[in-house]
Amino acid sequence: MNPLLFNLNSDPVLASQLRAHLDAEEGVINQRYFPDQETYLRIDSNCQERPCIVYCNLYQPNDKIMPLLFLVETLRELGASKVALVTPYLSYMRQDKRFLPGECVNARPFARLLSNYLDFLVTIDPHLHRIHSLDEVYSIPTHIVKAAPLIADWVGTHIKQPLFLGPDSESEQWVSEVAQLIDAPFLVMEKNRKGDRDVEINVPSLKTWKDHTPILVDDIISSGRTMLTTLMQLRQSGLNRGYCIGVHGIFADNAYSELQEEAEVISTSTIPHPSNQIDVSAALAVPLAQWAKD
Template identity: 60%
Template sequence: MLIFNPDSDPALAAQLNRLLDAQAGALEQRRFPDGESYLRVHSDCQDQDCLILCNLFHPDERLLLLLFLADTLRDCGARSVGLVTPYLAYMRQDKRFKPGECVTSRPFAKLLSGAFDYLVTVDPHLHRYHSLDEIYSIPSRVVQAAPLIAEWIQARIPQPLLIGPDSESEQWVSHVAELAGAPFQVLQKERRGDYDVSVSLPDLDDAAQRTPVLVDDIISSGRTMLETLNHLRAAGLPRAVAIGVHGIFAGDAYNQLTEVADVATTACIPHLSNQIDIAAPLADAVRELLAEREQH
């Protein structure tokens, strides 16, 4: 297998190379003066299973080169072309809320489905979709972060109280809590804008002797977590831990959060907060999908 890493996540790429007994694919990339991209594959792809690792947390900057690379690998004789994207972009817009809005998750899924043979990701934002199969026409595997987060909590936090910031998080946070053997609470959130969020208070009677652990799938503006953390501080609770699967940290979100909590994320998006490893389950998912291809 050859693993190509066009978006520079060297740590995760090195782990996948080792776990999958793969070689690093050689790429040449540059931009012409007019801004267009130049791409050349230096590795021999003929009859090879090729895998692209591409974190799509800034999709508009990465998508075009990703599609060029997938097409080039296929044109150079690759036996299969798969995509590992720990953060799958354009999943939030899953409904037309106002007339004329683009339901971006659907055309994005069509683009990736047309370019790849299979897809591996971590905890995509499935709200109104029950599975990726509703919009993706290629085989996919979703690596669940809950067991990884639960293991991390068990190893580091003696008496945690897990807190979900809103009703959407209940099923997810309850799963982490069950695996970690810890109690949990789910708060109520009201969002009035991208940076205007109010959150209800947790039941403080259950929280007094425990370390609050806020868990969410995406930390973007951080407003939801900050609102909750400020409530916890005002109530005199111990310093909290904030855990995110996908740490986007728009603007100054990370600095604001670290002032009031210890912050940890999975390695889905490269960031100094990464503490929870994802490489092994990603590699397992790739093996499963390739084995299914062999059977067919």
């Protein structure tokens, strides 16, 4: 039986693409708010004995979590055979360590919360650093879709003589994989973070790469300070105007416009934004299709 796909407060374009790839039926939700801002939710689709997929992009998650839990719980009560969550951006992964006394390591309680409700989770390149695998914090099966092949395909189609650059050691896992997929050179720089918006980047000598197009790749572009600082130093080194590619383009405040002054800014479609040029829908659909059949 084809799955039902419910779009909970997320990008309708990506939801439609996912339904098409999965040959899924659109799940109908009736949702509104009571005067006190509590959530009213009703499912108007027959989900009895059917696999149900909830598309809820957990970028800016706080207003989505309670409706998500209500939806999943109601699907189970109404007889869904199993429930999966697809969230291109998985929130609450960056606070993965107690840096200061008393801090909440929110990656862990958030993972326990979702694991209590779901059977399966699909996401794209979550921020794994000190937590090395989702299995360390999630107790349900998960699947990580890698953005590297999608980025490599885009670069291979649009850019000649690319030189991939990672702004810091955390970015090496993405930069190296993308570069290897299209047999291109890559370099990883060193970053010294002094604050949320204050960073220093140590750029190596780039004299031998004058004929290449620099491409900065990172998983998350938030304030953009790391990317912007790196791009300014690349320009001073005499390199061509390059590209800034992010898996998840958050672009807080004026980050997007500031980056555009220094480079062409590209992102995948995990978070809706004018910079989206790399479609993730087909890649997300693959593990969901297999899960729905099993």
